[in-house]
Amino acid sequence: MKLKVLGPGCARCRELFERTQKAVSELGIECELEKVEDINQITSYGVLFTPALVIDEQLKFSGKLPSVEELKSLIQEKVKE
Amino acid sequence: MSLDWKKESKPLIVIASVFLILYFAPFESSRIRSSVMESLYLAQWYAREHVILCLIPAFFIAGAIAVFINQSAVIKYFGAKANKFLSYGVASVSGSILAVCSCTVLPLFAGIYRMGAGIGPASAFLYAGPAVNVLAVILTARILGVELGIARAIGAIIFSIVIGLLMQIFFNKEEKEKAGSGMAVPGAEEETRPLWQNLIYFASMVGILVFANWGKPDDSASLWNVIYDYKWHLTVIFAIVLDIALILWFGIKWWKIVTLAAIIYITAELSPGLPIIHFAVGALGLSVITASNKGEASEWFSESWGFAKQIMPLLFFGVIVAGLLLGRPSGDGLIPSEWVYSFVGGNSLRANIFASVLGAFMYFATLTEVPILQGLIGNGMGKGPALALLLAGPAVSLPNMLVIRSVIGTKKTVVFVVLVIFMATLSGWIYGMF
Known part of the structure; x- marks a missing residue:
């Protein structure tokens, strides 16, 4: 699985990256986590509001900062598929 | 093991510069001493005058916008x-x-x-x-x-x-x-609350902010003065409206609000004439109540806190630097007032252009343009150039020009920046004439 946190290096985006890191390590699953800061790449996902999360090239949400618990269930949903 | 110098260079530069400043700075010079004091006084003035009554409610409003506005x-x-x-x-x-x-x-x-x-x-x-x-x-x-x-x-x-x-x-x-590539408009989320309820909720917070900060007018016979005399009554009325909105539409338990009101009342009885303390108790209580709530209200708190966490350090840093370089409106910082005045004093076209160009290229961290501008005005900057800098400043900076360029290309970026400088100069110049 591949996770991408989209956001141009602002506080909320960094926070989302940290929370995602935490969610992944708490779930104990293998995955790649990347932080995308390039505006052009961000908009290529159709994202207008950052921070946003992309799992396996699929946009999960944008303009939100979910809690670690919510992130965990999002990732788990994807694992089950 | 070899060090990654690209990564380590940043802390190295920071440590080295702090060291060099401390080693060589002529602290015995009275100018530097007074500038450091100016900077501390300015920070204290902000802490006393602006944090509780202005910044805290503003963060709550910003947080509410992030959570409740679709x-x-x-x-x-x-x-x-x-x-x-x-x-x-x-x-x-x-x-x-x-x-x-x-x-x-x-x-x-x-x-x-x-x-x-x-x-x-x-x-x-x-x-x-x-x-x-x-x-x-x-x-x-x-x-x-x-x-x-x-x-x-x-x-x-x-x-x-x-x-x-x-x-x-x-x-x-x-x-x-x-043209052609359509925008994938994100699906509109369902509205959880009718518009009029949101309006009352936001209006009550704006009311609190406006009346708690109502300044004493110069003219003692005007309506503004009547409002000033009753500013705390008005603030309390808006606070009650906010409380009712929170109970009715935001799932806050009524007994929590009543308990908070009682605590504020007791504080007010114990410390009459210190509304800033009562206000602080209220803000603290609201934070505790919303943070402990499950659902929207806690989201509201966490967004507000997020803004506070993000903006307070920047603002603090901005105030300290502005105080050190420019001093308070009444005092002098490291940069002599005459310099500031000679560049951006009065309302000449040249001063306006200078302010716009400076604003366009300089990077202001979120909201730090305000204390910096306050320092410049204190040193004789005219109100026209002040507006010019306020307009050109946050819109563009050298770092974000590079990002903009990667999106729209060099030609459009150059035209945009020139237009920003031109329009900021023009608005400052016009404003300065009045």
């Missing part, structure tokens, strides 16, 4: 097929709610340009957004005066439309070739 509803006006007339209007004012977090401005700009309404509305949004966001308007009005606060908002809105239209006209041909 931002995707605004986006439909930026789509490729949206009414152009509406696109410009919405682009110029929507920054007030969409640009509260500086991180949203550039992605939105890129999105509007690439997937939606094109270069015109995108430029309008980029110019106005940082200037009309609620926190910027509140802080400008509070610290630099209501007049400049309003001038900043109005100047930004009007000139953003002018800039947007000009960009559209200049690049009309290219725009037509680009």
Whole structure:
């Protein structure tokens, strides 16, 4: 699985990256986590509001900062598929 | 093991510069001593005058906007097929709610340009957004005066439309070739609350903010003075409205609010004549109640806290630097007042151009333009150049020009920056004449 946190290096985006890191390590699953800061790449996902999360090239949400618990269930949903 | 010098160079530079400053700084010089004191006094003035009554309510409002205002509803006006007339209007004012977090401005700009309404509305949004966001308007009005606060908002809105239209006209041909790729408008989320309930909720918070900060007017016989005499009564009335809204529509338990009200009342009895303490107790209580709530209210708190966490350190740093370099309005910092005056004093065209160019290239961290400008005004900067700097400052900076360039290319970026400088100069010059 591949996770991408989209956001141009602002506080909320960094926070989302940290929370995602935490969610992944708490779930104990293998995955790649990347932080995308390039505006052009961000908009290529159709994202207008950052921070946003992309799992396996699929946009999960944008303009939100979910809690670690919510992130965990999002990732788990994807694992089950 | 070899060190990654690219990564280590940043802390190295920081440590080395602090060391060199401490080693060589002539602390015995009276100028430096007084500048350091100026900086501390300025920070204290902010802490006493602005944090509790102004910044804390402003953070709550910003947090509420982030959580309760349906931002995707605004986006439909930026789509490729949206009414152009509406696109410009919405682009110029929507920054007030969409640009509260500086991180949203550039992605939105890129999105509007690439997937939606094109270069015109995108430029309008980029110019106005940082200037009309609620926190910027509140802080400008509070610290630099209501007049400049309003001038900043109005100047930004009007000139953003002018800039947007000009960009559209200049690049009309290219725009037509680009058109086609529609914007994937995110599905509008369901409204959880009718608009009028949101309106009452926001109005009550704005009321608290406005009346708690009501300044004593010079003219003792006016209506403003009557309001001043009753400012705390009015603040309490708005606080009660907010409490009722929270109980009825936000799932806050009534007994918590009543307990808080009782605590505030007891505090008020124990410390009469110190409304700032009662206000602080109220804000603290509201934080505890919303943070411990499950659901929307806790989201509201965590967003507000997020803003506070993000903006307070920047503002603190900005105030310290502004105080050190420029001093308080009454005192002198490291930079001599005569210098400031010779560059941006009065309202000459040259001073306005200088302020605009400086603002366009300099990078201001979120809201730090306000204390810096306060310092410059204290040193003799005219109100025209002050507005020019306020308009050109947050809209562009050298770092974000590079990002903008990667989105719209060199030619359009240069034209945009020139337009920003030109329009900021013009608005400052006109404003300075009055």
